[in-house]
Amino acid sequence: MRERLIANLNRLLEALAPHCEVPEHENPAAAQSASAASLLPLAHAIPKDKFTDVFRSGAVLKSRNALGLEPKEVDQMLGRVDDVCFYIGSAIFPGGDVGLLFSPQISEICPADTVATPFDSGGCVRKYPLNSESTDRIQMIRDHEMPYPENRDYLSGLLLSYFTCPEDYLNNQPYTCPTCSHTLTDPHGFATSCPDLFVRQHEVRIPGEVSLFSHLAAIIIESTLASRSDVKGHLEDLVSQGTALRTFKNTGAAMDGFSPLHERCRQYIVTELLN
Amino acid sequence: MEHMYPIGDLTIIGAMEVPVSTPPYQPQVLTPVFQLKATEEVLYPPYHLHDDCVVSAPTTRTLAQRDFAELVEENSALALPTPLPAQKSHLLWFDDKGQINYERRSTVQQRLAYLARTHLLRAEEHLQTQQWHDARDSAATAYSADPTKVDALVIQAVAEKNLGLSGQMAITTELAIELISRDSFSQLVHTHPANDASHRCRVFRQSATYRSMSIEVAAMI
Numbered sequence: 012m013r014e015r016l017i018a019n020l021n022r023l024l025e026a027l028a029p030h031c032e033v034p035e036h037e038n039p040a041a042a043q044s045a046s047a048a049s050l051l052p053l054a055h056a057i058p059k060d061k062f063t064d065v066f067r068s069g070a071v072l073k074s075r076n077a078l079g080l081e082p083k084e085v086d087q088m089l090g091r092v093d094d095v096c097f098y099i100g101s102a103i104f105p106g107g108d109v110g111l112l113f114s115p116q117i118s119e120i121c122p123a124d125t126v127a128t129p130f131d132s133g134g135c136v137r138k139y140p141l142n143s144e145s146t147d148r149i150q151m152i153r154d155h156e157m158p159y160p161e162n163r164d165y166l167s168g169l170l171l172s173y174f175t176c177p178e179d180y181l182n183n184q185p186y187t188c189p190t191c192s193h194t195l196t197d198p199h200g201f202a203t204s205c206p207d208l209f210v211r212q213h214e215v216r217i218p219g220e221v222s223l224f225s226h227l228a229a230i231i232i233e234s235t236l237a238s239r240s241d242v243k244g245h246l247e248d249l250v251s252q253g254t255a256l257r258t259f260k261n262t263g264a265a266m267d268g269f270s271p272l273h274e275r276c277r278q279y280i281v282t283e284l285l286n
Numbered sequence: 287m288e289h290m291y292p293i294g295d296l297t298i299i300g301a302m303e304v305p306v307s308t309p310p311y312q313p314q315v316l317t318p319v320f321q322l323k324a325t326e327e328v329l330y331p332p333y334h335l336h337d338d339c340v341v342s343a344p345t346t347r348t349l350a351q352r353d354f355a356e357l358v359e360e361n362s363a364l365a366l367p368t369p370l371p372a373q374k375s376h377l378l379w380f381d382d383k384g385q386i387n388y389e390r391r392s393t394v395q396q397r398l399a400y401l402a403r404t405h406l407l408r409a410e411e412h413l414q415t416q417q418w419h420d421a422r423d424s425a426a427t428a429y430s431a432d433p434t435k436v437d438a439l440v441i442q443a444v445a446e447k448n449l450g451l452s453g454q455m456a457i458t459t460e461l462a463i464e465l466i467s468r469d470s471f472s473q474l475v476h477t478h479p480a481n482d483a484s485h486r487c488r489v490f491r492q493s494a495t496y497r498s499m500s501i502e503v504a505a506m507i
Contacts, residue, residue, distance in 0.1 A: 058362045060304045080360060107362060108303065137353075234461050235312055235430040238442065240422045240454075247453035256460055260433055261303065261314070270302075270332060 012124055016158040023129075023155065023165055027198065029172035031190035040171055040189060047177035048167035050284050052228055053097035053117060053215055054276060056107035059236050066245045071220040072111075085136040088149050091126075094216035098131075099166060100181050101276040102231065103212065108261065110231035110276045117217075117226040118160040125217050127162035128155045129169065130199055131209030132216075139210050140202035155199055159215050166213055173198070177285060181277045183211060228284075229255040231276050255283070291329065291340045296320040296372040298388065300358065300365040302331055305380045310423045312430035313401050315394065316378040316386070319354060319363060328354045337375045337391075382427055402432035409441045413480040418445040429461075436465045436474075443475040 055072060057065065065072065074093045076082050082092040102110030118125075130139070132152045141148075157165060170177050173186040173195055185203070186195040197203055201210050230249055236242055237258055250256050259275035301316035320329040320340060334341040357363035370378075370388050377394040379387055382401050389397075405428035412421035422445045429438035439462040446455040455475075462471040 058304045060306050061361050063306075075360065083356070234464065235314065235426070235433055236306070237457060237461060238426045238429045238439070239306070239310075239312070240419065240426065243451075243454040243457050246457050247451075250457065251453060256457065258461055258464065260464075261317075 013158060016126060016156055017161070019154060020157040020161055020165060023157065024168060027165070027168040027172060029190075030188035030193055030195055033190055038171070040176070044170035044177060045167045047180075047285055048163045048170055049115060051099050051163075051166070051177075052112035052114060052280065052284065054100060054102040055095070055097050055111045055113070055221075056102035056272060057109045057111065059108040059233065062109050062232075062236065063241055063245065065223065070223040070245075070248075072223070073220050074218075077220070083133060085133045085152075088136060089132065089152065091216060091218070093218050095219070095221050097215045097217065098209070099127075099163075099213040099215060101273050101280060103209065103270075103273050107272060108233040108236050110229075110272050111223065111227060112229040112231065112276065112279070113221070114226045114228040115160060115163070117221075120225055121159060122218050125159045125215065126156045127159045127213060127215045128152060128157070129162075129165065129211075129213050130155070130201065131207075131212055131214050134207055134209045135201075139205050139207060142197070142200050142202055146200060151200060159217075162213065162215075169198075178277075178281055180211065181280060186211070223249060224252060227252075227254045229257060229279055231257045231259065231272060231279060233261050233272070234258040235261075255279075289342045291320070291322065291342070293338050293340065293372045293374055295323055296329070296340065297323055298366065298370045298372050298378060299328065300354065300363050301378055301386075302363055303380075304361055304364045305384075307384070309384070310427050311380070311382050311384040312427060313382050313398055314380050314430055315398075316364070316380055318372070318378050320372060321369065340372075382431070398431045402428045402435055402438075404428075405431065406435060406438055406441070409438065413441055413444060413478075416448070416480075418449045421445040434465060436462060436471070439465070440471070440474045440478060443471070444478045444480050447475060447481070 072095045074095055075086070076092040086092045086094065097113070102112070135152055136148050170180055172189070174180050174184065175187055175189045175192070179187070186197060187193070188195055194203065197205075197210075227249060230246065232246070237246060246256060257275060257279050259271050261271050297320065298318045299321045300319040302319060303314065303316050305312060305314060317331050321327070322329060329340065329342070354363060354365070358365045366386065373388070375391045376388055377391050379389070379394050379398070381387060381397070382405070387394075405424045409421045409424035409428060412418075412424055422442050425438040425441040425445070429435055429442075439458050443455050443458045443462070446452075446458060459468065459471060
């Protein structure tokens with residue numbers, strides 16, 4: 012399996028041609044992109060009512076299958092029903108009240124069959140519009156599966172040639188040439204018009220369970236949830252092992268483009284991890 | 287691209303927050319998940335909720351109902367037992383009894399302010415009688431109803447200080463510094479009258495124990 016993932020990675024890296032050629036030594040963004048790609052956390056969002064459940068079951072994140080839930084269609088189609096899914100970057104839709112940001116070093120304990128794709132696989136199977144609707148969507152996912160953490164090399168290439176700056180990746184900006192600002196065709200085959208938050212977010216699937224006591228860099232939590240005495244005890248345990256605690260307020264109504272959780276995660280990543 | 291949906295074209299089928307289902311219930315305004323009456327598509331946040339319409343953001347998603355059912359199943363969204371017709375100037379909210387309500391915005395604001403005051407008073411009473419755990423819970427409810435109430439966090443920190451929960455008190459301080467400086471908050475906590483009451487009570491208990499021991503010793507002699 013790993014050979015297939017590495018072959019995919021090499022093929023995708025080779026195909027990653029910049030729209031405007033800029034010699035790497037003349038491009039200060041190269042180092043910035045490589046650094047951002049190596050520093051962006053793995054994010055997982057959980058809803059309010061599940062937070063204490065996670066601790067009740069040993070402070071581990073589990074797959075839907077392990078939780079006794081019906082596996083998602085995409086998990087069944089890919090034959091990966093025991094994965095816990097993350098996005099590289101900010102915790103994102105379906106929202107939730109708690110964002111868990113794991114450091115990239117979690118790769119040290121990831122099983123060999125951990126895979127990454129440069130888009131959300133569930134959305135690919137179900138709904139994202141494609142340039143060619145005759146494309147086999149499952150095959151499309153398989154063709155873009157890469158090993159983790161080596162996939163960060165590919166992310167680095169995308170950040171350099173397809174985004175004006177790394178923050179644009181976090182902000183779900185369209186693929187844009189950083190040199191001439193031309194809107195670029197999606198290199199993975201999705202329609203350029205697709206506005207979905209996940210279509211450009213890199214996904215990582217880790218099989219098995221993921222402990223909150225390994226490499227959890229930060230917990231981003233809605234402030235009224237954090238004020239509960241039953242929640243504070245768990246937060247105390249995480250903070251005592253070096254996890255950063257950041258809070259946000261849920262405005263509960265009108266929102267400008269992103270959920271408050273996503274926005275607070277993005278702010279933490281930009282100000283405290285990337286700068 | 288932004289799109290405007292008149293409020294009369296929408297039904298509320300759920301919320302994007304799933305309030306904690308065990309007491310103490312935390313009052314809060316909920317973010318509605320709408321369904322378009324005409325197409326049955328489900329409209330998720332982010333969006334701009336105006337009095338008489340909902341304006342989608344560029345990243346707003348309209349999905350099939352099965353996606354919503356999946357979110358509800360994994361506890362990432364809440365389904366209302368009975369869908370509600372969306373109404374002008376109304377808010378969906380969760381009260382301190384664990385009930386979901388849909389009422390006029392001004393009414394919701396008044397009720398949340400009332401709950402914040404009531405639970406804050408209750409928390410103060412618990413502090414006076416040194417029911418530290420109850421004081422924390424009431425203060426958490428007050429803070430949820432009005433997250434600008436720094437008094438609620440002061441009460442929590444005072445209770446945690448008296449319970450010897452320094453780690454949790456540090457978390458309360460992190461919440462407070464969004465509202466007030468760290469030094470000011472620390473001063474409010476350390477000068478709170480309940481600390482004196484607690485101190486007096488400890489001294490009284492110690493002296494009572496001493497007197498009791500003295501009486502026992504005297505009796506033995």
